[in-house]
Amino acid sequence: MKQQLLTGALAVGAVAIGSLVQVNPAEALTLTSQLLGDPRANNPDGLIVDVTVKTGTDAGLSTNQALWTVDINSPLHSNIKLGQFFFNLANAAASNYTFSGFNPTGWAIQTPANNANGSGSADFIFKALDPSGPPNAANVTNNTNLSFIMTKGLGAITEADFLTAPFATSNNNLLGSFHLGAHLQSLTVNATTCPSKSTCRDSGFARGNYTSTPIPxxxxxxxxxxxxxxxxxxxxxxxxxxxxxxxx
CATH class of the missing domain: 1.20.5 (Single alpha-helices involved in coiled-coils or other helix-helix interfaces)
Structure with a gap:
């Protein structure tokens, strides 16, 4: 009897585990990335940008939509602002994606995004920015996030759209290769953020890769x-x- 009970319990437990770890890419998905920088001697360090992508029901959207949030968390730089945000997607035909719901209003997505500002000539597929000319959009800072909705024209958004995206590669070995990047401006230059402050710029580049939600x-x-x-x-x-x- 004890053996039967244990066997049955393991079976039920296995079903419970399966229900927890099963991923239905056509329903919901959450990915994150923490962009860090800048390792170069002439650019300030202490750059931190948290990126979250929620798709489908995780964001209250359709299965072919994703909510992006770009959240600067760089306390060493009180006046920091986002110049441009860059990202890649797998097998991305740019015409298969549209973008809307920008907050702050006035921001936009452009493609391609070659020779990304501050990246050491890294090429991306997409970039978010405040386009030149009026009206000027509000700055994205430590206190103001950038968010927008991405809509895929053909098929549901899946984890593979992100995790198998091509890498952008800098010509600077310290920066390396990455899925996402952010050009950051109005940085604080002092002995903490940039020991070689006499030659240090007030801008820098943070980079990172997509990370899937952990499995139980x-x-x-x-x-x-x-x-x-x-x-x-x-x-x-x-x-x-x-x-x-x-x-x-």
């Missing part, structure tokens, strides 16, 4: 097995009650 770890297994045991005991109790009722 094996540490959850005991709890899931416990759920299975409880479910089986409940079922067994119901069966016993039915037997008593039939005998009566």
């Amino acid at each position: 770890t094996p540490a959850l297994l005991p709890g899931l097995i416990g759920m299975g045991v409880a479910a089986l005991r409940k079922k067994k109790g119901e069966q016993n009650l039915e037997s008593v009722a039939q005998e009566a």
Whole structure:
């Protein structure tokens, strides 16, 4: 009996685990990236930009839409502002994507985005920016995020659209290769952010790669097995009650 109970519990636990780790790319997806910089001697360090992409029901959108949020978190640079934000997508035909819902209003997406500002000649597919000329959009800063909605014209958005995107490569080995980048301006130049401050610029480049949402770890297994045991005991109790009722 104990063996049967354990076997049943493991089966129920396995179903529970499967329900937790199963990814339905046609429903919802969340990816994140933390962009860091700038490792070059003549550009300030301490640049941090957090990027979140939520698709489908994770963002209250359709399966072919994604909500992007670009959040600057660089406390060492009180006056920091976003010059341009760059990103790549897998097999991206630029005409298959449209962009809307910009906040702050006035920002826009342009393509291609070759020779990204401050990146050491890295080439991207897309860039977000405040286009030249009036009206001037509000700055994206430590206190003001940039957000926008991306719509894919053909098919649902999947994890592969991001994780298998091509890398942009800088001609500077310290920057390397990356999926996303941000050119940042009005940076603080001091002994902390740039020891070689006499030759340091007040702009820099942060870069990073897409990261998928973590899968539940094996540490959850005991709890899931416990759920299975409880479910089986409940079922067994119901069966016993039915037997008593039939005998009566």
